[in-house]
Amino acid sequence: MLNKYPLWKYLMLIVVVVIGFLYAAPNLYGEDPAIQVSGVRSAVVDNSTLDKVRAALKEDGITAKSIAVENGLLLARFSDTETQLKAQEVVTKAMGDDYSVALNLAPATPAWLRDVHASPMKLGLDLRGGVHFLMQVDMPEAITKAENDLQTDLRTNLREEKLRYTGIRRIGEGKIKVTLRDDETAEQAETFLKKSAGTDYQVDRDGKDVVLTLTPTRIKEIREYALSQNITIIRNRVNELGVAEPLVQRQGTDRILVELPGVQDTARAKEILGATATLEFHLVDTQHDLGDALNGHVPPGSVLYKSRDGRPVLAEKRIMLTGDHIQDAQSGFDEYQRPQVNIKLDSQGGDMMSRATKDNIGKPMATVFIEYKPTGEKGPDGKPTLKKVEEVIQVATIQARLGRSFRITGINTPQEAHNLSLLLRAGALLAPIQIVEERTVGPSLGAQNIQDGMNSLIYGSIAILIFMAIYYRAFGLVANLALVMNVVLIVGIMSLIPGATLTLPGIAGIVLTVGMSVDANVLIFERIREELNAGVGVQKAIHNGYSNALSTIADANITTMITALILFGIGSGPVKGFAVTLAIGILTSMFTAIVGTRAVINLIYGGRRVEKLSI
Known part of the structure; x- marks a missing residue:
């Protein structure tokens, strides 16, 4: 029978409507x-x-x-x-x-809505207010650190190969000169270093001197790794601020954009994000007396640290491993259900740890956490200065020769293990970062943007509702019902998607889809009018109107969807916000205009003897 929906279609529509209202409801509570x-x-x-x-x-x-x-x-x-x-x-x-x-x-979502995991939409910086930071990574410092690591590796590798040298020093950016004892040893060292160089550095010899030059590929890798690692660290630090939907993304070759919607304490945000941290593993010095070190007689090859609870720790100055080589750190439990942290190193770090621990089984190893915190003052070059803070976060006994994977035990609580694993993952900062640009969007400005956006949506919707009701009468009222449902579905879906954030351009996308949603109904209703004017029966006119307009509606919406996807793929933050709401609006408007209005029209007119339509 024409214009009759099966029961399952009505049930599907009811389920969609209920879910839409359910997940859009939290936005009413503020x-x-x-x-x-x-x-x-x-x-x-x-x-x-x-x-x-x-x-x-x-x-x-x-x-x-x-x-x-x-x-x-x-x-x-x-x-x-x-x-x-x-x-x-x-x-x-x-x-x-x-x-x-x-x-x-x-x-302020009620508990019954939170029980079904319903939450309000995340609002962008321009709507909620908050802070915007542009941070710059000190790339020369990252390259210098890589050069220092290379010098450490050279000393270890040449010593193991029994190639005696008289000096290893930096002679320029990305250049390390190794001076051997004689020409024959230099030739052997050149051969050995070329075998292990790969694409990391170029090896040249001049008499007793062998010069290693970092390749452009390696320098690019250092820069990329420093930037990506800093982004990961900043994301972890943002968690401490309690920001619901922060934006942390790369900008250019050495900068990081950070937007924190809803953050009012900008000083606290700067303190957390601007700090620079790294990790080092040292053997604890058990050969010298700790009391003498406390009295000011620290051995030349050792350094005196303090643990978090204030206890002094005398450690060897030689660094076994830095946090640069940590790939992953996860908290867990050992076989006795005691908290522990499982560490995973990269291949180079695994080799370094293996060499450092093979002859030190049974000895204690200290994990030193180093932070570079802003002092609030500026140096001679006008840049903010940093102070270095060092503390021992863990002292563990080496129970076996360690490789790429090992664990840290002796931790008091699961929460401490979780926090330690976070520090280990986020501590390997290759270079300091500085805040070069800061902007604050006040909550009042965000509230004004919301008010302006909502006014445009309300006034536009009212104008459309009045036009449709007057021009298409009963069918116009059905289209108006679909329009309201379309907005509810957009809000519900935006609230459901974890990463979706509503911005001011996003509101513009919703306003645009309000007009587009009735556009589909206009096409359908005009087709129905054409059929009626051609003398076709009422039921047949309704059926033909929806069937004939479907291909036109699909073509128009598919081309708009392609545009939205392109905008999302290549656009920046505000453009992406517009593209997201536009894409969701296209899908919901097609559903409400084609399925929703057809269901209501079928319910009113389907299977009945109707002489005239109110259209």
Whole structure:
């Protein structure tokens, strides 16, 4: 029978509508000003932390809407930003340096919606407000570090090959000169180094001197690795700020773009993102007296560190391995269900660790965490200066000869193991980074952008609704219902997609799809009118109208979808935001215009004897 849908199609439509409304609903509840408390390194957020925060707030007479610990973080919600700022100051003072207290905006989604994993759309920097940083990687420092590593490897390899040298030094950017004892040894060293050079460096000899020059390919690899590694580190550090949907991406050959929507504490963001960190593994010096070192008599080949709890650690100055060679670090448990961290090195790092530990089984090894933190002052060249902070994060006994994979045990809690694995993954920073550009978008400006965007959507929708209702009468009302459903589906899908972020251009994409969604119905309705004017029966006219317009609608939307995909592929942030909402809007508008309106029309007119249509 013409214009009759089977039951399963109506059920499918109902399911889609319910899901759309369900996942779009959290956007109606807004956000609460909040503070987020997270443990720094080995500190753990638990019920005792919760009691301490409650006591601090109660003592200062600050009332919180709610305080809860979830997934190792404490989140306290407040009724306004003034209370939020006061609470942050109080809690920061009460918790000390072991905890990070960050400002945040927490969705006020009801618990029943959170139970089905429904959450509001993520808003971009231009809508929510926040901070924008452009960070530059110190590439010359990355190349210098690679040169230092090469010198260390040369000393070790030449010593193992029993090729005696009198000096190894840097003679220029990317150039290392090795001076051998005589011409014959230099020739042997040249042969050996050429075999192991690969594409990393070029080997040239001049008498007793052998010069190694880093190849352009190797220099490019160093630059690429330094940039990609810094991006990974910054993403890990952003997690400490509690940002829902940060943007961290490469820009050019040596810069990183960071956008943190919703972040109000810009000083805290700069402190975390601007710090530079690395790792080093040293053998603990057990041959000399620690007491003498504490009295100022540190042996020439050793260095005195402090652990996080303040205990002194005397370690050998020679570096066994740096964090540059760590490929992965994961927290877990050993066979006795005690926390541990599993380390995986690259092939070069595995060889270095194997050589360093084969004769040191049973000896303690210290993992030294080194940070370069901004001092707030500028040097003679006008660039911000950094201070070096070193501390031992772990002392472990070498139980066997280590290779590419080994584990660190003796960790107190699973949370400490998790934090340590994060430090190990994020600690291998090859070069310092500096913030070269900073912009702040205030929450009031973001709110104004949202208001302007919503006004354009509302006014445009009202104009379309009135036109469709007047021009197409009953069929126009059905198209209006589909239009409203289209907007709901777009919002629901944007809320469902984990990586989707709504920006001001994204709102423009939604406004555009509002017009496009009724465009399909206009084509269908005009086809139906043509059929009726040609004397075709009502049921046949409806059927032919939808069937004949389908190919035209599909062609128009497919070409627009191709454009949206191209914009997403080659565009920048704002253009991508427009492309995402445009692509989603195309899919939802086709569904509501073709399937949705057809279902309603069939429900009203299908299978009935109708003499005239209100169209």
